[in-house]
Amino acid sequence: MSSETGPHHGEAVAARIERRWAALSIVIVGVLVGMATFIGIHQATMPQGRVELANPRTLHLSGEFIESNLGTSVEADGSVVVRAVGQQYSFTPQCIVVPVDTPVNLRTTSADVVHGLLIEGTNINTMLVPGYIADLQIRFKKPGEHVMPCQEFCGIGHQGMWGKVKVVEKDAFAKLMASRRRISCVE
Amino acid sequence: MLSSKRLILAHFWLAFAAFGVALVLGAWQMFVRSPFNVWHFNPEFYYRSVTAHGSVMGYVFPTLVAMAFGYAITESALEKPMIGRRWAWTGFFLVAIGAVVAMVPVSLGLASVLYTFYPPMVGNPFYYVGVVLVVVGSWIWVALMSINFIAWKRENPDRPVPLAMFANVAGAYLWGWTAVGAALEILFQILPVAFGLRSTIDAGLARVFFSWTLHAIVYFWLIPTYIAYYTIFPRAIGGRLYSDAMARISFILFVVVAMPIGVHHLFADPQVGAGFKFMHSVFTGLVALPTLLTVFTICASAEIASRLRGGKGAFGWVSALPWKNPIMLATALSLVMLGFGGAGGLINMSYQLDASIHNTQWITGHFHLIFGGAIVIMYFAIAYDLWPHLTGRALNTFGMMRTQLWLWFIGMIVTTFPWHYVGILGMPRRMAFYDYLNPAIAPQAFSVMMSAIGGFILLISGILFLTVLFRGQFGMRSEAGAYRFAIPVHMPARIPVALNSFGLWLALMIGLTLVNYGFPIAQLLALPQTNVPAVYVGAAR
Amino acid sequence: MSEQKLFSFRNSWFSTSVGTTVAIAIASALAGLIWLPLAQPDLKLAGIWDAICSAAGIPRAPVSASVQQPDFKTSNVVLTPDTIGRKDAVSIGRGATLAQRCAICHGPQGVSDANSPNLAGQFAEVTYKELHDFKTGARVNVVMSPFAANMSDQDMKDVAAYYAYLPRVPSSKADEKVPPPPIVVTGAPMRNIPPCGSCHGELDYKAGSPWLGGQSAVYIKAQLQAFAAGARRNDISQQMRNIARHMTAEEIDQVARYYEAQP
Incomplete structure (x- = not known):
């Protein structure tokens, strides 16, 4: 051969x-x-380990996505949780405040159509599909500000759907958290 | 022996006319959302335009090219008139009518939902009806390809099916099955809502159905290009195909693994379990295999041609290739774009890397480079190669063809490289305008301007392309002879039955679909509470 | 060509391709459904079966975390395409009767110069939602709250259907020549302000957003200021407060004057 x-x-x-x-x-x-x-x-x-459901019709009536429960909170076990809603054409809260160098649980859902969010300068990126909760573990290494646009076409006002994320030092965050149960950086 | 020339030309002309219109829209979009434009305009026009551009470039143009090329292959590779020419005309008119029916509501601004539909947003029902007609028209083509393939095999039990026809039928079967996902979404989810019979829709399930179509549609677009690589390119440069069997294996791999991988488009979605995302990501890795095999075979075939022309040296043979030949040039440029695009694709397929670019301008840059660049430049080559055989007239404006191909390549690089870059910076997709004066996104402005310039280079190239074809239509009469495909260096005397039939591969394709999609779809169907209210678009005005 | 039998494990093409595919599918399923989820400490899985179920996408029951309840009344209207139901002649007729008491402020044909909103041709969801919010106290107004307090749900739907049925009438200040200010046409994306028309009906319609053409400038301005200051909070999940709080006083003025002049 x-x-x-x-x-x-x-x-x-x-x-x-x-x-x-x-x-x-x-x-x-x-x-x-x-x-x-x-x-x-x-x-x-x-990817997110569990599928969770949320009814977009009744987000504002009861459950964790009612208006007064949105924003950043410190839960009973000491963990930081951010809850936000995407809707045509804004995120609520439209400015999210988080402590630096701390694991944060970002829980979001949509009240109407499909939205998405990404935080520029990070690899934080998720879809907001009505009917489901997007649950993300995130962490910021440096304090500073980021823009948070909607990254999925959600209607004619999509190009105006920009939120913000403010990363603050841990003691500044503790000070903010001391006076209120839910915080955001919406002025 | 091409006997259905009018049929094939009709498909090509409609495809390229639609392409020309969509190209103008694309260039306009690049301009209006760039810093060149003062962004004081109605954003609705932009989304209208994106819907039209995407629908034409995604559904109408490549489908018609695949159909035209498929008919040409059937007649010239099987060397007999095709069966079912009347049905082929029916398919053509369905696609043409469908395109018009879809585009009327879109141009009136009644269905600005983009070509990816995005329920629970629901637009005018006729947009979806039009898309369905296009798909039904193309399914007639799928059936005809299958019938011609089977009939020829029955008449020629002792001969292997010619490679071009085998690959063509692979593309037809792939499309036939992959279009089912979007068809289910439109027929059972969107249309009942669009016609007002229901007012809720499961947006998560719709996204799963669409992913079934969305990824493999890219391979349907790709297959004419690969057929051209394997069966036109070696012949056009005076060489031989390196290996017939490897070519068949590549197309078979596309049939089997191109489809059950679509969930990698849903990595960031909350409605699909992480386990299925992982399974799809593994099979997405496999789909790189046929492309790696193809690159090897095509480069080897080029080397054979070069050595036959007297090319020498380990790399010196490259310079001995017939670079003035438009097919040579198009293939080389296509492979370069495929290389860059493929590298980007490897990033998209891994969950961890995808997170930083998901739904950013990177993705738009990626699929324009792969589809608009690597694939469409070979559509040009296919048209140039077939045109004299279809029109019976000489096509000899070679200088213009080369200029056109170079401009397309340069335009595509200038458009998509900055596009990828701003994606890494986090610039989101599908926005009508951006406030570049804002310091947060000001660094992206220069790259967007580059992309817009690239868009205009592409427009010029597109105009040149149509000019070449138009002149070819009215050129000197000349007999081009029979249309032939490349032959392999070693023509196999016999071929294993597995490489000459599709039964096994279709069974694997459907089986894998059931494994990878069956459970996610079934379980979303079983969750009634995930139906959400529809949001009607463009209805109130 | 076909002397070999394809669908047989003696055919190496068949056994290799099927074997490889099945092996990859099983291996990736084992890795994706069991190994990877168990490797993630955050998931707190109860065992292999829990790992498989969660990785397969079976939804889990909502977790009970303490929810911060509001210290003010929020709107509890649910807006879907079915909220209003059918706007038939009976409903419109009942609405016309009920609407007689609205005429003092809103005009006998749903149009008035009294700086109260013009209701003729208003989207039915809007009239219904605002009445409902006045009734529940999510929106407060000394005149409207008592009126709404005694209305039934069907009353509100009928009045809404009646006003939606009336034709829109241009206000006395209509002037087609007023150019749209930039804040109306394009909004201000980085301030999270979309074009007004993307919800309010000129470009597209978001359920619950009123038609603004011909409304009194005084009224529009007062509402935008109330949203901006957080004095009016019946916009579900802050959808209008998010916009109004980033508008300048000048922009609020321009918007109010522009819409007053529109049909």
């Missing part, structure tokens, strides 16, 4: 090279998928 010549030899060489390339391609794909799995396991950055 090793000393064959002629057209059959050429065909065998061609097939061998081709097989090697196919094997390499499979390895490349395997590495990519493996990387995503590895990061998923070790940095626990996976």
Whole structure:
């Protein structure tokens, strides 16, 4: 087999090279998928783990998305939770305040159509689909301000749907939280 | 032997006319939302235009090109007149009528919901009816491709189906099945609401159905391009195809894994479980495989052609390629854009990286580079290659063709590279205008201006393209001879039955769909409380 | 070409492709549905079965966290395409009778110069919602609150249907030549102000947003100021307060004068 010549030899060489390339391609794909799995396991950055429902008709009547419960809160167990609603054409609260370097649970839903939110300068990005709650674990490394546009077409006013996020030092946050149960940076 | 020339030309002309109109809209959109424009205008016009641009470029244009090319392949690869030409005309008129029916409400501003529909927003019912007609027209094509394929195999039990036809039927089956997702969404969810029979809709379920169509539709757009890579390019540059079997495997892989991966468009959605997102992400990785195989085979085929022309050296053979040949040029430029676009696609497919660019301008840049760039430039090449055979007239404005292809490439790079960049900065998609004076987004202004300039380069290229075809239609009469496809270096004497039929692959495609989509769809269907009130668009005025 | 049998495990194409596909599907399902969720400490899963259910997307029951109750009355109107129901002749006729007592301020044909809102041709959802909010106290007005207090839900729907049925009449201050100010046409995106028309009907309609053309400038201005100051809070989830609080006094003025002059 090793000393064959002629057209059959050429065909065998061609097939061998081709097989090697196919094997390499499979390895490349395997590495990519493996990387995503590895990061998923070790940095626990996976999509939201549970599906939760919310009725967009009655968000304002009862439950965690009523107006007075929106904004940033410190729960009984000491964790920081931000609750926000997306609607045509604003987020409420339209300015979210969070402490720096603290794990924050961002819970959002939509009151009408499909919206999305992303916080520029971070990799925080989620869809707000009416009927469901988007639940995200987020963390900000530095204090500062970010803009938070709606990233999904939600109607003719979509281009005007920009919110804000203000990241403050931990003691400043504690001071804000001392006087009120729910806070935001809406002036 | 092309005997249905009028049919094929009709498809191509309608496709390219629609493309021309949508291209003008696209360039206008790039301009109005850039800092070149004073943004004191009605944003509704912008969304109207985006809806029209997306619907034409996504549904009408590539579908007609795939249909036209499919008919041309059927007749020239199988070397006999196609079965069902009357039905093909029916399909053509359905697509044409559907396009008009859809575009009337859109241009009146009654259905500015974008081509991705976005329920619970619901626009004028005739927009959706039009889209359904386009899809039904294309399903006639799917059926005809299948019938011609089966009939030929029955008449020629001892010969392998020519590669071009095999690939073409793969594309037809892929489209036939992938269009089902959007069809279910429109027929059972949106239309009853649009016609006022119901007033609630499950937006989350609709997004799952749409993802079924949304990703694999890209491969439906891609398949004519890959057919051109494998069966036109090697012949056009005087070479041979490196491997026939590998080509078949690539198309088979598209059929099997292109479809059950759509949930990677829903990574950031709250209504699908993380486990299914992971499964779809694994299969999304697999779909890179046929492209990697294709790049190898095409580069190897180019090397064969070059060596036959006297090309030497490990890399020196590249310079011996016939660069003045428009097909050579288009393929090379297409592969470059495919390389960049594919690299971007690898970022989109991983959940962790996707989070930083999801629904930003990166995504728009990405699919314009892959579809508008790598794919559409080969549509141009296909048209240039087929035109003399269809019109019976010489097409010899080679300089103009090369200029056109270069302009398309440059325009696409100038448009999409800054587009990707502002996406990384976090610029959201689908907004009519931006206040660039605001310090938070001012750094994005320059890149957006670059993109807008690229948009106009693309417009010029598009005009040149139509000019070349138009002149070809009225050129000197000349007999172009039979239309032929590339032959492989080693023509296999026999082919395993698996590489000459689709039964197994369709079974795997449907099986995988059930595994990957069955449970998420069934469980959302079983949750009645996820139906939310519809929001009618454009109705009150 | 077809002497081989394809659908048989003796055909290596069949066994390899089916075997590989099934293996990848099972491996990715095991990883996605069991391994990855269990590796996430935040999820606090109760075991393998809980991991599978949550990763498959089975919704979990709402968690009970303490909810901060409001210290003011919020609107409890639910606006959907079915809120008003059918606006038939009976409903409009009843509404016409009931509306006689509204005529002093709102005019016999739903139009007046008394700086109270013109109701002729107003979207039915709007009239209904405001009446409902006056009744529940989500919106307070010395004149309107007592009127609404005694109205039944059907009364409010009928009055709303009647006014929606009346044709819009341009106000005495109509002037088509007043150019739309930028804040109306494009809003101010970075201040979260969309174009007025994207909700109020000229571009598109969001249920509950009133038609503004021909309304008294004094009234529009007073309402925008009340929203901005937080004195009026019956806009569900702050949808109008979010906008009004970022408008300048000059912009409020321009908007009020522009809409008064519109048909």
